[in-house]
Amino acid sequence: MNTHTPLIRLAKREDMETWKIWLIRLLAFLTALVLGGLVFMAAGAEPLSAYKTIVSGALGKKTGVRQVIKLATPLLGTALALAPCFRMKFWNIGAEGQITMGAMAASYFAIHFGARWPSAALLPVMGIASVLMGAFWSGIPAVFKARWKTNETLFTLMLNYIAIGIVGWLQGGPWEGKKGSQVIPNFQSAAILPKVGGVHCGWIIVLLLVFLMFVYMNYTKHGYEIAVLGESENTARYAGMNVRRVIIRTACLSGGICGLVGFMLASGTNQMLYADIAGGVGFTAITVAWLAQLNPFAMVVIALMLGILSKGASSLQTAQGVPASVSDIMTGLLLLCLLGCEFFINYRMIFRGSHEERRGGTQTAGSMPDGNGPAGTPEGGKEAA
């Protein structure tokens, strides 16, 4: 055996059993909790009781649960919006701006017609306006991408700041309530989403979207076009797809849903409009979408988990004086560990002189999977085996 072998080598893995994959993910989750525990210790709290406070704070009381749902709803909605874009490899990181613009469009009607229109007319109009505005906001970079191949990542990112700036200007200018207050007045009751189970009814809409998005991505022609285009633009063209149209349509769909989330945030959660109304949801939702690997049902779980973490952390702040921003640290740790563990699912490490290494030489060519060994053909495979 050569003693100069590198200490660790990486080898690509073939398919792994499902239970092993989930075991690795579970271990990654636990690792994140342990690392989080260290953070709590650094912040002066005892890890176990801190976790207990988080869970009981979030799920112990009805108000806690409501708060969790309130936090998870926009996250889930936005993650669903991003899913088709990401499947298409259109990196829409402009959800923040699309939410803000959607909220702004909804607020226009809430502010100008809130006192005159009945709720049954006003709310649908607000919803439609928010969808159209969100779609418009993501449509701009999509058109540029489709026509001139501009970089959608930078484009959507920049539009975030423009959107926030526009609302900031409205807040201090045309839509300002009391002169000098720099605040847009609270919505009239007609412009506020009704509550179901103590939380604005947006959560029902979003749960409906989970199902619709799953069907859309997996069973429709649009979903198929998105999947093919995401893999290869050439193949999409070859299959006769209108690449430009698919890009623009998908981005608009995504922006539209983001706009709807903006409507929920303005009309349901905050009952008013302000510049920072998206509050980072557009970015956290990227985490949700990735952790769920673009599966809508997994997004429900992830969004709830982050909701619990966020609500629990604020309880923790009240109870033990640990800053609520630890929830952001925890989110980061979860992201790091769970995305990081995919590396171990895809690759295998071989240590120098390990059992694995010695095993390497004793296996025969006959043990290759499905006859697709180096010879490449079933005929060759059978022959040599």
Next chain:
Amino acid sequence: MENAHAVEFRGISKRFGDVLANDKVDLYVDRGMVMSLLGENGSGKTTLMNMLAGIYYPDEGEILLDGKAADIRSPKDAFEHKVGMIHQHFMLVDVFSAADNIILGLEEKGRLDKKAVSEKVRLIGRKYGFDIDPEKKIYDMSVSEKQTVEIIKVLYRGADILILDEPTAVLTPQETARLFDIIRAMRDDGKVVIIITHKLNEVMEISDVVAVMRRGKHIATVRTSETSEAELTEMMVGKKVDLDITRTRPVDPVARLTIAGLTVRDNDGIVRLDKVGFIAYGGEILGIAGIAGSGQKELLETIAGLRRAEKGSVIYSPNGRPPEELLGKTPMEIREAGVSLAFVPEDRLGMGLVGGMGMVENMMLRSWSKGKGVFVHKEEPRRLAKSVYDFLEVATPDINYPVRKLSGGNVQKVLVGREIASEPSVLMSAYAVRGLDINTSYIIYNLMAGQKAKGVAVIFVGEDLDVLLELCDRILVLCGGKVSGIVDARTTTKEELGLLMTKVGEHSMFTHFDAEAETPAVSADEEADPDWEEK
């Protein structure tokens, strides 16, 4: 050890994932020898050489150079051991001159003296019979010249063990002959030359010994003078193979595609096809030959509607319907009309198939838009996938298993099977057998011949001139985007084709454009064994 071998592999094993690429390979070469390393795609020959060149590191076993164990962990180590490899994909900086490329990455003491470098390059050139201008920029060079630069780069670094990976794949017969002269000169100079190849006639012509590999194992090393092509094939494939293509005379050919004055520019405005005109007949295989990047790809893409033509016409004359102009129609309309493109691009999965999807969803690429409503219909594609699976014996665990994970041959079967299943009246295929083993290649050739027998107009872009001569009825040669000749495949010769391939090449710059050389340098080790390295 007295009489040590120049290079010796002892018990070398290398594994990628679950695939054993090299299985306890014992192999040696002596100085002053040209060795051919013969094997099918995926037999592990490039992997083995990559370990000698420091790109991979063996999992097991050792490499001995002149009898001493050598630990080669990087290409730099390899150069210190005087080993140099010329990869299939050139790693040259386009905007640099030959001399600049040659010294790139070399850390020599003192000031850089470009004159001395050029002089040394010329000296090497004279010694081995290279024809090289050290000041010439790479983008002005033909494929063969670029290859020369790669070889000199290795010689300049003092290599006396040279590995050439499929060196003739991109050359014309004339350029191949010149390369072989150079290889002989290097051998006579006491160097070791190892050529990775799967072309038997070249093996017989150039090498002193042949080492045959199959499925990662070293099967045998024989003296070229004591073997025959038939024996080598049998060793390579593992059984006797019938390498015959049934070529029938075309039965009442009718003009199916009439192409005239076709001019196409690429996105940069460079003319890729220049007034191309020809007729493709039903019941005939029209071969298309040419140096890589002479416009083959553009021609097929334009006919298929994937590329816009500047001028010209493509008239399609289906049976029982009036002729129609194809230019200006969408890819979908053209396909519906019965003009099918089984295009196997350089990266095999780039167009025509979606790697992450299974056979069923790939079959759907043709039919996804059919049927009413917003939902996709999977029944028909599933039936089609099943029949392709049965008919062509695709080795896949399941028809929904991602095609990316299949071996190259099976990927090709899926693609060609789908196109044939649509019963086209014009079937175009480019590089249909790239990377396939001999058996599968012949299955594909005979599929094409079968289509021809059914009256389909087959347009076959190929790389291997021997196969084109054997398979086609007529061969159209493209050179620099122009048709430099259409010849009868039954009467022409390889040499004639070679001359046509370079006919107008000398003054046309883009003839020398080589699509493959444009790929970034890192692709070399990935390209080496596409059968098991998907990413």
